[in-house]
Amino acid sequence: MSSIKDRVARSLDALEAGRPLVRLVDEIIREYPDPYVLATQHAQRIVRKHTGKAIDPRFIWWHQFETASTSHRSFTGWQHSGPPQKSLHLVELVIKRFDARFQEAPDELDLYGGFYRQGRQAKHFDERNEVAMLGSKVQEDLWALDFAVAYRADIVRFWNAYSQHFRVLAKINMLGQGAMAARSARISRSDWEQLRAMVADGLVDGVLPTLAKLKQDSTASPLPVSRYVLDQGDRGCLYSFAMAGGRILLYRPWASEAFKSFASERVMAGWLREQLQDADTLNSYVKAAHTDARDPSRAHSVRTHLKSLADSASEEAALVLLDYLKRSITVDIFTHLASQATTEMNDNATAMLGNAELRKAMWSGYLSAFIKVFGGFAPIGWPMTLMLLGASLGKVGLDIEAAMHAADEQSRKSALREAMLDSLFAALNMTDLGFESSFASLAYKAPPDEVGANLSQWEVSTSTTLAVEGGESNQLITGDLGRSGRLRGIRVGSDGSCWIVLDGLSYRVRYNHDLQVWQVVPAHNPFAFGPLYPVRLSESNEWKLLVPPRLVGGAPPVVEHMPSTMSRFWNRHLTVDSARSGASAANALRRQKALLESRSIPQLARDQVPDLDERGLDCVQVDGVAQYSYRYDRQYFNSLIEYYTSDESKVNDVFRSGTYRYDDEDEYIVDLVDTLDQLPKSNEVNLYRAGNGTRGTSGQHFRTGRLKLGDVLVNTDLTSFTENPYKVAEFASAPSLNAPGNLPGVFDDTSVVFELPMSHYQDGTPISAFSLYWDEGETLFQPGHYFRIDNLEQVYGEHYRFIHVTLRQVPKPASGPVYDLRTGLLFDSEVFKARLHTPELAERFFPAVEPQAAPVDSAVVRPA
16 A cells, blocks of 8 residues: 555544544534623623514623703603713623613613613714614613523533533643654654553553543553642642653643653753743733633732742752742543643633622622622633633634634634544544545534435446536546455545546545445545435445435426426435524635635734724725724724615615615715725625515516526626525525424415526625624625526425526626616616716616626635
8 A cells, every 4th residue: 555545544543533522522512501692692682682683792882971852753762962871882881781770770771871782972862873672671681681690501401411522622722732743753752652652541552542541540540630729719720740760841831832851840940030031921821811801900929929930040949939939739620621621611700790690799889899890700711721622722822813813603613623623633642644635524504404414225227417517626536446345446635635536537535434435525625514425335346326216295386497306415414403504504604704714804902992994984094094894802894885785775775676774875886886896706606586576576587488498697786695595495485483384484386496506606795794684694696797697497395486586797798688687677777877866877787888898617615
């Protein structure tokens, strides 16, 4: 076997051992009682309860003022001017509660405060930017919720269920850190062997750490472990292991180089003394040890001890101070780390305001002082100890900082997951394999279509046209052919990529460890989400594509001019499934944010407020020019897009009927499309758009045959597509509380679903990162784009039916009719132009001379 094939085989073995551990990481991250996530969930419920809308709480501020004036236009009956006295995001408010004066006089909340979509920089606080919620009613919700008690209960639940899993993750992290230290010669071979023996029995060279092994306690004699206590409440940033022969192993679980060995404790003390003389290094130790943000004296105590160590006159003097700080750990290190994490989580929860604490303070007359001391604490992140269990090797600074400061759940969990998997990657010795795809294989999260798939009933495809056709590669693969094991029948490329020959054509494949099968994947993006195409090697050593058995159902309603089919994909995605829809939306948001990370988008500093344009809209002024897209705390904002996605926006009425509400819509549209042009485009995923007769878009035109294969449609408004297929049913059906089959509404002959397959379009702008409704996974097309109907079929199930229209973006046809995508009616450009007040705006979308179109047959992400 060649070295490349050997490394790929080892990689597959490591991935097989690693998948259960990856699932454990995902379970811990999913179930961990992150207070920010819990507060966000409650904030979402409050918003939906009072407004009936699923607005992202990050866009909602609570402002309180010293004065107010009456208003007959605002929801509260009051309006405010000038900067607010205090401002909190709604999620912060859930944790911190209202000020003392409002706890005792809740009626004043509606007079002196309100909820708004802009921060403290706004020019006005009235009906133009308010959110229709009363502070007095929200206060009732917060008393009913008692967030602090709910969070404390979550902590108890978590540790009762996952304490053993936490120990396993601590072992994974220590193995990963130890492997990197041994590889870089920061610890000796003997040190590494003793560490592995302490983690679990039988972890010798060539043996992979499995979940079963890591769950068992080691029977080896434990290494003596000591902790250096820098303050009564420090979280533990310095440990030492007494190794054989008098050697000392320093363990700093928070550091990028966690392990370092020394000939003696005196030599270690001298090294620490020298390190701490650097101010930045000293600060990093203080940050690692200090836990209580409410008590600066604790940080001062930590700094004093570390500074004393740095200022020691000699190694011997430094050792004397270390001995004074040294405490023996009488339990194993993993139990100790779990105890540290539990203690810190409980300390954070104790600092939160609960109903009982508030009532006691109100009765005693010390409410204001109580809130001043305790109400300022809002734990927005995982305890540092938990983060340290997933500390990234080589990129801890980036990923853990992202986890600490990312303000949205998806970014926070994604950052911690990547850091934890980086430790697992090292623990499995996959760093030595050298393939760029190895970490991606370990970190891969299966889409909903793959999760729980049962291939036992799948059959060899007998179709003359395989579903994977078009995905073959022209690349000449010259690697050796595998003869046994998982690599039997697989040709391995020089970069570790795996290939098969299917019906005489070369396809890239990836091994699916969850389903125990090879599957065809895109050649240039093997981890892209897409349909499941499993393959199997026949007895004659030929690869065969597997397809699911045909669904059996009743006779479909006949539609002339097109076939009818049942679909497992749509059976799964049309029913209400909040968990999977949320996961799909989170994947979409993560993908769309990744597109923005490489863009030159202005970044606001922490606590910096945005500027305002002449209309009072949030922006960032760059060289005197308003930039509406900006970053803050790893979140993205654009007031123009926010307004478009709000329910108050009626801007599409201008395009559809020529209806203007404010007379300045054309100016807004120009600014909106200008800002869209500055954002990246992407065609890497399938997009969907649904309609129903009750929403103005009907499938009847396709059922009657008036619109057919090859016809060209044009969008005449700002047209939204989603990459979250779970959102389709909501728009393809008529809303009904009594819809059958766990559907969100009733399907009928007007139901229609448009699909733009990946790489078959080019001009969509992903906007979820800026939207009030991020879960819609939205991509926006400006008016004036043309789409050819490539396929028509009726898709049906037991309780639904719709026309499925597959589209492809094309240049404007030189001749022939063009139909409105929304209405299905014949498009007349003169009628469209007559609706707009500004001829130049109409010309922008439908120019007399069309610009040269770019090709759309490759899945390329390109800038706007």
